[in-house]
Structure formats: structure tokens, C-alpha cells
Amino acid sequence: MRIDIITVLPELLESPFQHSILKRAQTKGLVEIHLHPLRDYSTNKHRTVDDYSYGGGAGMVMCIEPIAKCIDKLKSERTYDEIIYMSPDGEMLDQKMSNQLSTLKNIIILCGHYKGVDERVREHLVTREISIGNYVLSGGELAAAVVCDSIIRLLPGVLNDETSALFDSFQDGMIAPPAYTRPADFNGWKVPDVLLSGNEKEIDKWRHEKALERTKQRRPDLL
Numbered sequence: 001m002r003i004d005i006i007t008v009l010p011e012l013l014e015s016p017f018q019h020s021i022l023k024r025a026q027t028k029g030l031v032e033i034h035l036h037p038l039r040d041y042s043t044n045k046h047r048t049v050d051d052y053s054y055g056g057g058a059g060m061v062m063c064i065e066p067i068a069k070c071i072d073k074l075k076s077e078r079t080y081d082e083i084i085y086m087s088p089d090g091e092m093l094d095q096k097m098s099n100q101l102s103t104l105k106n107i108i109i110l111c112g113h114y115k116g117v118d119e120r121v122r123e124h125l126v127t128r129e130i131s132i133g134n135y136v137l138s139g140g141e142l143a144a145a146v147v148c149d150s151i152i153r154l155l156p157g158v159l160n161d162e163t164s165a166l167f168d169s170f171q172d173g174m175i176a177p178p179a180y181t182r183p184a185d186f187n188g189w190k191v192p193d194v195l196l197s198g199n200e201k202e203i204d205k206w207r208h209e210k211a212l213e214r215t216k217q218r219r220p221d222l223l
């Protein structure tokens with residue numbers, strides 16, 4: 001899979017992809033992530049990419065020209081399955097959407113800033129708009145990192161058997177059961193006996209029950 005991210009703040013996106021699972025996924029050649037600094041596509045010598053809003057009002061709006069220039073260049077090099085704009089009023093990200101996005105080959109993610117992008121970008125250039133929650137971030141970069149992380153961990157070969165994404169919360173419509181590790185007794189706080197029993201069938205049954213109980217308690221909307 002290849003992900004091209006268009007941003008005015010590439011520095012903000014460097015670190016999330018340089019560690020742990022996301023780094024390993026790139027090293028293994030399972031995903032390619034390319035950051036495109038939008039200012040490189042500015043149409044003026046000051047390298048600006050935003051301007052005042054027509055009709056007045058506070059806040060700058062990101063211009064269509066540099067965005068179109070960058071998207072056109074990328075589209076001339078390969079075909080894209082989706083051109084995604086990160087926006088708080090987009091479709092809400094959930095595990096089902098991450099699963100679907102993880103099956104795609106090439107995607108572009110456009111990060112917004114200021115008062116958002118010129119509406120014509122949304123009307124004509126992007127194919128999908130995604131929100132990561134009902135709150136407003138300062139820009140789309142952190143939201144883009146969340147989307148990428150949730151997709152990349154699902155790509156075949158990224159996680160090993162023990163950490164398989166199949167066991168993630170939400171993957172089977174439930175949240176994950178409680179997990180414990182050593183010591184079995186910490187100041188009298190004990191790990192449930194069944195997990196120490198070695199009886200796989202009983203352990204599976206206990207985990208399923210706990211997952212169901214937790215989902216009923218915390219996220220009944222999932223059931």
C-alpha cells in the first residue's frame with residue numbers, strides 16, 4: 001500500500017511513522033508513506049498556500065491551486081483509489097472503515113488547516129472526507145496519523161500472530177477482554193485463576209464472557 005500525505009506541516013508527521021509498528025511496516029516494504037509539503041506547490045514567491053475568505057470573516061482558507069497542483073502531479077504518476085480530506089465534518093472513522101481502507105492500494109490524504117480548504121477542493125478534488133471524532137483539532141495532521149495507524153496495523157504481515165489485529169477491540173464488534181501479566185499477585189491484587197490454569201478452552205470462554213460483559217457495560221451501542 002502507498003499513502004501520500006499532503007500537509008503544510010510535514011514535521012508534525014515525521015515522528016509518528018518513525019517508530020514501532022509503523023516503522024517496521026515500512027522497513028518490511030508493506031507500506032510506503034510519502035509526505036508532500038504543500039508550500040512546495042505554492043503558486044507565489046512567498047510560498048503561501050492560504051488567503052482571506054471571500055465575503056470576509058476571520059480565518060484564512062487554504063487555496064485550491066497548490067492543492068490541485070500537488071494532487072495532479074501525484075495522479076499523473078499512478079492511479080489513486082481514494083483522495084481523502086481530513087475534516088471534523090467528515091464521515092466518522094471506525095474499525096469497519098479502517099478495514100475497508102486497508103484493502104486499497106494507493107491513497108492520498110489531504111490535511112486541512114486554518115478555516116479549512118476552498119470548498120471547490122471538496123467538491124471536485126477529494127473523493128472522501130473523514131473525521132476522527134466530534135472535536136476540532138488545529139489541523140488534519142494528527143487525524144491523518146490516526147487514520148494511517150489504524151489502517152497500517154491491519155495490513156497482512158505487519159503484526160505477528162500474537163499481536164494479530166484480529167484480536168483488537170472492535171474487530172469482532174466487541175471490545176477486548178482484560179489482560180494481565182506477571183506478577184500473578186501484586187500486593188494481594190490477583191490475576192484471575194482461570195488465566196493461570198493452562199486450560200485453553202476455559203480461558204477462551206472466560207475471555208469471550210468478559211469481552212461481552214465489558215461491551216454491554218461500556219459500549220452497548222456496539223452490540
Ligand code: ADE
Nearest residue numbers: 086087088131132137143
Ligand atoms: N481536522 C480538524 N479536526 C479534525 C477531526 N476531528 N477529524 C479529522 N480532521 C480534523
